[in-house]
Amino acid sequence: MxxxxxxxxxxxxxxxxxxxxxxxxxxxxxxxxxxxxxxxxxxxxxxxxxxxxxxxxxxxxxxxxxxxxxxxxxxxxxxxxxxxxxxxxxxxxxxxxxxxxxxxxxxxxxxxxxxxxxxxxxxxxxxxxxxxxxxxxxxxxxxxxxxxxxxxxxxxxxxxxxxxxxxxxxxxxxxxxSISTGAGTVLEELQPRPGTSIAVFGAGAVGLGAIMAAQLTGAVTIIAVDTEPNRLELARELGATHTLVSSDDTIDAVRDLTGGGADYSVEATNRNLMVEAVAVLGVHGVCGAAGASRPTDKMDLYHQDIVEYGKRIVGVLGGGxxxxxxxxxxxxxxxxxxxxxxxxxxxxxxxxxxxxxxxxxxxxxxxxxxxxxx
Missing domain, CATH: 3.90.180.10 (Medium-chain alcohol dehydrogenases, catalytic domain)
Structure with a gap:
């Protein structure tokens, strides 16, 4: 035809x-x-x-x-x-x-x-x-x-x-x-427990999917991080309890909002913010890597930060x-x-x-x- x-x-x-x-x-x-x-x-x-x-x-x-x-x-x-x-x-x-x-x-x-x-x-x-x-x-x-x-x-x-x-x-x-990738990262892979906190880096289609999904879980602190204020406004409308404009102070700001570190994080950007998404985690925190960075991008993480604090990184394809x-x-x-x-x-x-x-x-x-x- x-x-x-x-x-x-x-x-x-x-x-x-x-x-x-x-x-x-x-x-x-x-x-x-x-x-x-x-x-x-x-x-x-x-x-x-x-x-x-x-x-x-x-x-x-x-x-x-x-x-x-x-x-x-x-x-x-x-x-x-x-x-x-x-x-x-x-x-x-x-x-x-x-x-x-x-x-x-x-x-x-x-x-x-x-x-x-x-x-x-x-x-x-x-x-x-x-x-x-x-x-x-x-x-x-x-x-x-x-x-x-x-x-x-x-x-x-x-x-x-x-x-x-x-x-x-x-x-x-x-x-x-895109949207199911963000949602599935939260609902299928991270599965936040009641009373926990989650920080989502990126308020594009993947990140906003994650935020809408987080609102369906027991997470009580949902933090959206992005460079665009209009996207952060939408993130708050869709369930984010806090929003942060990405800056050099983002890691400290997330730690302050979560009492020392987030229980979960989602890297959902096209800028490869894996270092930041892992750094904001508290003890036994879990990061879902779901962003749309270039396939050849690499991450530079500290061994001590992962091992001594029991942090985990979960790669997520298509939301799992x-x-x-x-x-x-x-x-x-x-x-x-x-x-x-x-x-x-x-x-x-x-x-x-x-x-x-x-x-x-x-x-x-x-x-x-x-x-x-x-």
Whole structure:
């Protein structure tokens, strides 16, 4: 079928910046375990930007390609082996997984052994792609096995989460990555005990997801740290009990607010503030590393600070948890007014994708979401 898609023609290079433009492509039908989805909306995420800026040397992404991995839409056709969804279902596309490896079978598919290939190879595991240009040349079209910067796409059935009745599915796409990453870091990995404190570094989509989740737990002191006062104001509206503008005094300020050190912290920035996020912890404190720093960023921590105080660092991919069920949990919380994802979102017409990317880059908008043409 003929579709419209945003093509990353090139990534950043010494010859010039990335190029993204919309054009017509041909899209093949779904295979046995796949689903054809009419995409109605898709978020712009930090991981998309990392690819555009060629900041993933460990996973060099092919060009030309279709990006997008926070897609929502309506099922139009299913493969012959599909039993979980049917045409007409409204869905969110989450992280892909193989369904066969030890982590998939043990209930942690977000850590699938094939996950890196499924997310960043740009093709199916067999090297094929469902997208091609009108002249027949192939286009990489399996970013996170969804490539949802397109009016239609193909996804794996097992990566889909159904949207509950009464919920606007076009608001739910960002649960596919950024917002659920922050929420899952708190709900699935840290699980704050009653009466505890948590400091969240970064009030972007990941950090605000963590703050909304922290309000659902027993944590009584929820501290948001960011450089932008408007984001801190939103963080307070979403559940932060205290807000701090990031400065050289941040570590001491968090320690003062928590009586010597936070019980938990979340690093949710694109600036790699792991040193600060660990430093604010008290004895036996736990830091969830969930930010969108460049994959090659390193952290410089003191051995004594970790060992003598029993601190722990937990790496978190996609929020952990039993994907895609974790997305359904969050959507049901939203339906009950307890997880107001809508407060983070600004919609853009698909034609304005480059403006949406720029506004995401500058921090002017927490979560840009593209609306596809009908």
């Amino acid at each position: 003929r579709v419209q898609a945003a093509i990353m023609e090139k990534k950043d290079s010494p010859e010039g910046p990335y190029q993204v433009g919309i054009e017509d492509l041909e899209l093949e039908g779904p295979r046995a375990d796949e689903v054809l989805i009419r995409v109605t909306s898709c978020g712009v995420c930090g991981t998309d930007r990392h690819v555009l800026h060629d900041e993933m040397p460990m996973n060099p992404y092919p060009t030309p390609s279709v990006l997008g991995h926070e897609g929502a839409g309506i099922v139009e056709a299913v493969g012959e082996d599909c039993t979980l969804v049917e045409p007409g279902d409204r869905v969110v596309m989450g992280f892909p997984f193989c369904g066969q490896c030890v982590h998939c079978r043990s209930g942690r598919p977000i850590y699938c052994l094939e996950g890196e290939q499924l997310r960043y190879k740009g093709y199916r595991l067999d090297g094929s792609t469902p997208f091609q240009r009108l002249d027949g040349s192939p286009i990489s079209g399996r970013f996170f096995q969804q490539s949802s910067w397109s009016t239609h796409t193909i996804a794996l059935e097992r990566q889909l989460a159904k949207v509950p009745e009464g919920v606007d599915h076009d608001l739910m796409g960002p649960l596919g990555c 948890g039993p994907a895609p069920l974790n997305l359904e949990y969050l959507m049901n919380l939203h339906a009950r007014g307890r997880f107001p994802i809508d407060k983070l979102i600004r919609f853009y017409d698909f034609a304005d994708i480059n403006q949406a990317i720029q506004d995401s880059e500058s921090g002017q908008v927490v979560k840009p979401v593209l609306r596809m043409p009908a």
